[in-house]
Amino acid sequence: MSASDEIWILGIHMTKFGKYPNHDVVDLGAEAIMGALADAQVTMADIGILAAGNLMGSGGIGQQLQKQVGQTGIPVFNVSNACATGATALRTAIMAVKAGEVDMGLAVGVEKLAGAGLLGGGGKSKSDDNVWSPSGRYGAVAPTDGRIGTDTMPGVFAQIGMEYGHKYGGTSFELFARISEKNHSHSTLNPLAAYNKAMSLEQIMGDIMIAYPNTRPMCSANCDGAAAAVVVSGAKLKTLSLEQQRRAIKVTASVLTSDPWQEACQILPDVNTLTRNAALQAYELAGVGPEDLDLVELHDCFATAELVHYDNLMLCEEGGAVDFFNSGAPWRDGRLPVNVSGGLQSKGHPISATGIANIWEVCQHLRNEGGQRQIEGAKVGLAHVIGLGSACGIHVLESSAA
Amino acid sequence: MTDTVASQVPLVEYLVLGDKPHLVAQECTSCGARFFDRRNACAKCFATDFRQVDIATTGVVRTFTIVAYAAPGIPVPFVSAVIDCEGTSVRANLIEVPADPEHVSTGMNVELATYSLGVDDNGAEAIGFGFRPVAA
Structure with missing residues (x-):
């Protein structure tokens, strides 16, 4: 060999x-x-x-x-x-x-x-003897989750989406809910999804708030x-x-990146820079650009996350994720379908399985074995995952006939 | 904790109490990158010398979320935010403001404020911090 x-x-x-x-x-x-x-x-x-x-x-x-x-x-x-x-x-x-x-x-x-249930939050309780005693890396006398920001995944990713809105404008609670509406709608065609029910915008926005602007159906399904x-x-x-x-x-590309140093990633995970770096490497290796993709499965662990990855994967111009979504492009009948499986919000997110399951989804379409949710004529697809901390995996796939 | 009981203890070591409470960071003497905890080498430039610097006590909210569902024992709702304190990103709760999207927005001007976490069996009071709105 x-x-x-x-x-x-x-x-x-x-x-x-x-x-x-x-x-x-x-x-x-x-x-x-x-x-x-x-x-x-x-x-x-x-x-x-x-x-x-x-x-x-x-x-x-x-x-x-x-x-x-x-x-x-x-x-x-x-x-x-x-x-x-x-x-x-x-x-x-x-x-x-x-x-x-x-x-x-x-x-x-x-x-x-x-x-x-909820992932990422909590922390140790105050010691039993009721004395404020510093411990850990920050010398904290009490758990910092909830006192110095949030450790919960819905909250962390809510801030990531809100930060994008602050930087570029155009976001709202309703916009993020519409992204979730898309993925729940897509999942109705996926018999392997954990949830197959379409949800109306009203249902999504009216559901239990977890971390504004993410309500429960806007969070990945455990x-x-x-x-x-x-x-x-x-x-x-x-x-x-x-x-x-x-x-x-x-x-045609298999890429794994971690965070390069960024000022703010010391306190709020930066899922943007390493994804953009991975995407740049992947497009270079595969010899394709975002305009060549027929479908994308990206890491929509929360509705607020999907928005930023349109931009990070360069599916739109920089700062243009809101317009990209509003154009209808990422719906399954749009210009560049995103998460036709239903995504993590509706297909579900059994953590370690996700990074292969999203590739399975792309392969189904490239093999023309996608059944009722087949994206017709799909030849090139991209699968993306983020592990917080962070790690980003991107694979670009092409059918043998491509 | 020794026999001499401090009257006040900060929630975290990087909160300095006194007349003008403020946060401090470890700054790389080579490139200026700042960290709220100890590092063996700078994550940006790998240099190994650091000095302690004061962080600005005013800033602008760059992002936030209103946490409605948290681990057991954590009072909800609360506002978690990232504040740009003159170029240094700080993670904190927003306090002294209603926890709803009508009263909280990105771009808000805020300032550091402290509050009591309670008194322990030795009479020591723990002091936490957050950021509260200020007039623009």
Whole structure:
């Protein structure tokens, strides 16, 4: 084997997202792996590396999954990168293939998150002896969440969206709610989404407020789910069947970035700079521009987040995200459909699965296997995730016929 | 805490109490980047020398959210914000203002204010901080 310039997705699978009270993370992850192997028409004997992600479990998910689907002694990389964990697992498998260490790799992400409630907030309680005593990095005598801003995800991402509005204007509670209305509408065509119900603007704006301007349906839906993908080198793919070659999807860019230093990212995560950096790298690698994309799955963990990523992914001109949305472009019948799966707000967000599930969605369309929600003639798509802290994964995908 | 009981303790070490309460930061002596906690090297330029600097006590609200749903024990609603204090971004709650979008907006002028968090068994009072609106 030698270093490979071409990387292809040979098989990919996602479970239905939702509530699985009788399945554990091993059951769900194994279902995704078995589906991806079947889709690729290979077995664990063909796989040279496994990269696996799971944030909320007990650790060692990769080895647990091997025991469930086939133990061959291959190297396992258990990865953790917040909400970008799935994309990081895929990136890890791709790097191994690209380096020529293996010619086929497997990536899986799985999460059990149904009923998890609010993520990110809390902190330690005041000590039992009722004495103000400094502790931690800031020498705090009491929890800072709620006293010095918010640690909750809905609140952090609300501020990210409001900051965009402050900088460029044009945002409102209603605008953010309309973004959510789009994604809930899209999910009605996705049988694997956790929620399939359209919601009216009035329903969305009238629902429980979590962190202004994000109401409950404008937040990503906590749920259970898994997704897995088999990647293969171009040289190996040529030795496989014509059917495998026909359905293979080319990965023309696989990029992972973290935050470069920014003044304000010390106190409020900056999801913009690293996404823009990743997008620039991805377009350069893929040799395409945003105008060439037929669909985008981006990280709409909150309605306020989707808006800023139109701009960060350069789907619009700088500062033009509001106009881009208002033009109707990101609706499934618009110029550049965004989150036709329903996105994290309605399809759901089982954290570690998300970064592979969004690639599964793009692959469905590029293979012309999107069923009732097929974007006709889709040839090029982009999948994006953000893990707060931060990590950004972007993959650009092209159909084999492109 | 030793036998000598402080009468007041700040919520965090980077809040300096006294006649004119203010925040302080660790500033990189090489590039001027500021941090509210300790760093081994500057995240911007990797230099390793820092000096303590005072942060402006007035600023402009760059973004905010009104948190209506928080972890147990945290009173809601409250306003979480990022304030541009003459070029240094500060994270804080907005206080002394109703927590609704009619009374809070980006671009508001605000100033640092302190409040009591209560007295402990040793008689020490913890002091927190927030930013309150000022006339433009």
